[in-house]
Amino acid sequence: MFSTPEKIVIGTASLDTLETPSLILDKEKMERNALALRERLKRFQVGFRPHFKTPKNIDVFRTMVGADSGPATVSTLKEAEYLFAHGITDILYAVGVAPNKLDHIFDLRRRGANLSVILDNAEMAVQVAAKARAAADPLPVLLEIDSDGHRGGISPADPELLRIGSILSEGGAHLAGVMTHAGGSYDVPGEAAITEAAERERHAVVTAAEKLRAAGLPCAIVSVGSTPTAHFARNLTGVTEVRPGTYIFFDLVMSGLGVCRDDEIAISVLATVIGHQSRRGWTIVDAGWMAMSRDRGTASQPVDQFYGTVCDLDGRPYPDLVMLQANQEHGIVALRPGAAQTPPTLPIGTRVRILPNHACATAAQHDRYLVVNGGREIEVVWPRLNGWTA
């Protein structure tokens, strides 16, 4: 049913010779990011279920976990199939489950995947419980908790919480716990504000878990997840696992929030100068929104990075040089409006590396990672898993 992407073989290649645009992954930085967060989380004695939606590649995922195993968080069933094909069985599908996905989910479980799902409403709970009973398979379900009004989820104060928990528990499913995602933590810059967001995230799920338990309902898992809160949480009491994803690569949004430095960002888009509009101060490169994505996450931050920060071939940012505008395969590189310095001289054929606003979005525009290890030589090519269906 599912075929993993084939290994991509290329000959000798380096950042100096590759056709552009290409997505470059610096393994050295990625490994440092992986290690730093695992080290930080040790103090909390909390489980770690990294989100696969950022890398969508098995080698990066193994670096996240530091092992060949799971557990994993996924955002599509295609990701679940892929990880399962690579021997990872403990998988949380962390998007509210829809009726049309249930057959696929139960099929994956029949084949041996220990897949769990989330939901936040009674209608879906009724359907899931009935399907689980019919399949004689107590599907583990986490209740999605709204910790910051960002998206979906039940408020811990909502009486529906207990009703939905009971529907699942008394039906044929297994009420496995509660989970939340502090999406709002992406909007508040600085350690103090993110630490507060992390505490709100923790408080919401722990409160929900306590309510369920007080009502005699099971709630073994208490799961939180976001890159900012994983880095700045001071207290994870009552939380059993965290699910960050973006941290493995980091990006300009995370740097703008103060979660990382620019030189910790592990992915960049390699591009080549193809023209100039000197009168306008523009340099045209052969990477546009198709290579960078249309994500403009830094537009609402104090320092707007437009479509990305432009760096030299060794990854050093040119001061105030950004991709100001993007067409499908063209990027317009220029100084940030208001910048005082002289722009660098970038003759035709010059290669640059552009840091992304949002790692998940930029990586998704590519089907492979060209992997360097601190230098310019491509050591290996890792395919990415895009799309929803095998």
Add this chain to the structure above:
Amino acid sequence: MFSTPEKIVIGTASLDTLETPSLILDKEKMERNALALRERLKRFQVGFRPHFKTPKNIDVFRTMVGADSGPATVSTLKEAEYLFAHGITDILYAVGVAPNKLDHIFDLRRRGANLSVILDNAEMAVQVAAKARAAADPLPVLLEIDSDGHRGGISPADPELLRIGSILSEGGAHLAGVMTHAGGSYDVPGEAAITEAAERERHAVVTAAEKLRAAGLPCAIVSVGSTPTAHFARNLTGVTEVRPGTYIFFDLVMSGLGVCRDDEIAISVLATVIGHQSRRGWTIVDAGWMAMSRDRGTASQPVDQFYGTVCDLDGRPYPDLVMLQANQEHGIVALRPGAAQTPPTLPIGTRVRILPNHACATAAQHDRYLVVNGGREIEVVWPRLNGWTA
């Protein structure tokens, strides 16, 4: 060197049963869009070189041309390889050529592709001419003309025009003509304004062609291209070919400009309702920016469609219902701010179709088209060619 995507086989499937999100292509609408533009352009006796960057699929491209042949415009060399593998030889690579792509380009030509390129500067002209001489292959080159200050290109008034033409012509390349893209036509709504943009586009390339010819330089091809100008141009005197792409699907940006109606938009994203936040008037669906793209092209238009217009399963828009916000795999559907009516009731499991801001960007988030023919049954699945490298 290049393998075409395999045929994707699915069993019986319909919009009522498919896993979501999925990219749906209505063949009936697409064929109507293809025919309408070919009919319109007949009055001008002008060549037609549709842009492959929008569909990136051979079956859609054949519908554009109305035949198994070219000519074609492409935005990547991967697209050129794919079309060549499908027997199409007359191909224009319409992104300013970079030094690192020349070996690949001459290799494609050695294998039989009649590939031509564009450039807008003397440095690149020198490199291209030298490479063409060394390869004993007079690569056809079009000079990129700036018709509206939108991106790259030489102004027709710039003396560099003749110098670059001479470098190519006296070197080893073949100065084949001039080309432009009226990117500015996407910013001016209404037939009158777009007709003016079309005339500016025509005037710029025809002026450039006349200057080259007056200087004794060859200029056989005079090429323009954009979906709005192809639909509203009244005069194409002196133009030899047009290169539109988006028109084959259309999108909300084109509808906002008055180039098409919403019911002519041939692609949509199928999604399923997975939750509600009733207090906020939100319906949550399982399609976010990963399925829609982050393109917000209508944000600068009189009517903002946010991340897309929400329609029922048969493609009828719900009044003022849009995807207001998007996360990676979640979309927040709600009434447009300020809308007066009552939102529709969309219970859990309800399927909707969401029209895209920008066809090229939304289609690029998917690896296949699920093709319907006016109805709900999936008749065939057509793979898409994403990325840059085979």
